[in-house]
Amino acid sequence: MDILQILWLLGFQLKVYAEVLTFQGQGLTSVPPNISEAAKDLSFLGNAITTIQPSDFNDKYPDLTYLHLGYNDITSIERGCFRGTIIKDLSLHYNELTIIPDLQELQSTLKVLKLGHNKISSILIGDLNYLTQLGHVNLDYNTITSVTDGCFGGTRLWNINLEGNQLVDFPDIRAVNITLKILNVAENAIAVIPEEEIDNLEILESLSLTGNPISCLPEFTLLLPSLTTLAVQQLPLQCCCMMAWMKELSESFSIEMDTRPCVSPSKWNQIPWDQITGEMLRREPCEIDASHWIRCLNSFIDILMIEEEINVVPLM
Numbered sequence: 001m002d003i004l005q006i007l008w009l010l011g012f013q014l015k016v017y018a019e020v021l022t023f024q025g026q027g028l029t030s031v032p033p034n035i036s037e038a039a040k041d042l043s044f045l046g047n048a049i050t051t052i053q054p055s056d057f058n059d060k061y062p063d064l065t066y067l068h069l070g071y072n073d074i075t076s077i078e079r080g081c082f083r084g085t086i087i088k089d090l091s092l093h094y095n096e097l098t099i100i101p102d103l104q105e106l107q108s109t110l111k112v113l114k115l116g117h118n119k120i121s122s123i124l125i126g127d128l129n130y131l132t133q134l135g136h137v138n139l140d141y142n143t144i145t146s147v148t149d150g151c152f153g154g155t156r157l158w159n160i161n162l163e164g165n166q167l168v169d170f171p172d173i174r175a176v177n178i179t180l181k182i183l184n185v186a187e188n189a190i191a192v193i194p195e196e197e198i199d200n201l202e203i204l205e206s207l208s209l210t211g212n213p214i215s216c217l218p219e220f221t222l223l224l225p226s227l228t229t230l231a232v233q234q235l236p237l238q239c240c241c242m243m244a245w246m247k248e249l250s251e252s253f254s255i256e257m258d259t260r261p262c263v264s265p266s267k268w269n270q271i272p273w274d275q276i277t278g279e280m281l282r283r284e285p286c287e288i289d290a291s292h293w294i295r296c297l298n299s300f301i302d303i304l305m306i307e308e309e310i311n312v313v314p315l316m
């Protein structure tokens with residue numbers, strides 16, 4: 001290697017060093033003002049910052065792309081922060097935010113937004129719709145009880161994580177049906193998955209429903225043609241004929257479920273799932289409420305019944 005190459009490499013390394021700056025775990029209570037303007041990747045993980053103000057970042061760091069503000073005490077991000085940056089990945093997990101911050105200055109750059117483990121209680125219209133490049137939002141372990149219909153519209157979300165919130169209704173994700181591939185709503189309080197909410201999600205590949213009070217799963221293999229990964233642990237499943245599709249999954253379909261998933265009928269409580277056959281499920285009626293049951297007739301039985309009727313007719 002000649003001297004020019006060595007100098008070039010050294011220069012390259014110094015440049016990279018200047019672009020990636022970490023101020024981790026230094027007890028900072030605010031963003032320091034004197035950071036290199038070449039900063040591309042800035043980390044303030046694990047400090048005690050409480051507020052982000054426009055003067056912290058506006059028009060100072062034209063190359064700033066990655067900003068890590070996780071594990072601080074941030075309660076507010078003022079309107080109009082981050083002007084003149086090109087942030088595409090913003091992490092704010094483990095802070096004290098109660099609303100989704102206004103990130104208008106990042107409307108055409110932000111791709112990844114991490115807001116897990118804050119105290120956000122709802123997602124409203126206008127909270128995310130303007131983030132036209134947003135592909136991944138992580139809102140796990142907040143206290144979200146409501147996701148307003150249409151609140152993901154206008155984005156390019158392919159990955160939405162709402163695990164560990166307090167959702168009672170399945171969130172409205174129809175506005176992102178052409179981009180959404182991964183949805184995690186594990187550990188919420190969702191009891192029903194309405195078919196009309198999911199029947200246009202043609203590219204959804206992965207769905208996690210673990211830890212919700214769902215007793216009946218719609219026929220996902222029919223409704224979600226691209227689904228290959230399904231997590232349904234800790235569900236109070238009713239094992240009955242409407243679940244027979246779960247015994248007809250292809251080899252490439254990956255399903256995470258409990259060893260003994262049937263909470264009802266009680267006779268199957270202790271029976272491992274692999275000892276329950278598709279035929280056993282097909283014969284088991286589904287209880288809708290105390291006085292209503294659904295009996296599923298498979299096409300084989302349908303045909304037998306038609307033949308019986310035909311046989312009976314000539315005798316009459």
Ligand SMILES: *[C@@H]1O[C@H](CO)[C@@H](O)[C@H](O)[C@H]1NC(C)=O
Nearest residue numbers: 021023031032033034035036
């Ligand atoms: C910024 O200023 C503080 C105190 O004024 C100093 O301790 C720190 O080293 C400075 N940092 C840089 C990157 O210049």
Ligand SMILES: *[C@@H]1O[C@H](CO)[C@@H](O)[C@H](O)[C@H]1NC(C)=O
Nearest residue numbers: 174177178179200201202203
């Ligand atoms: C998205 O939904 C619309 C109907 O609302 C449907 O026509 C379209 O095929 C869907 N696209 C994908 C990729 O799921």
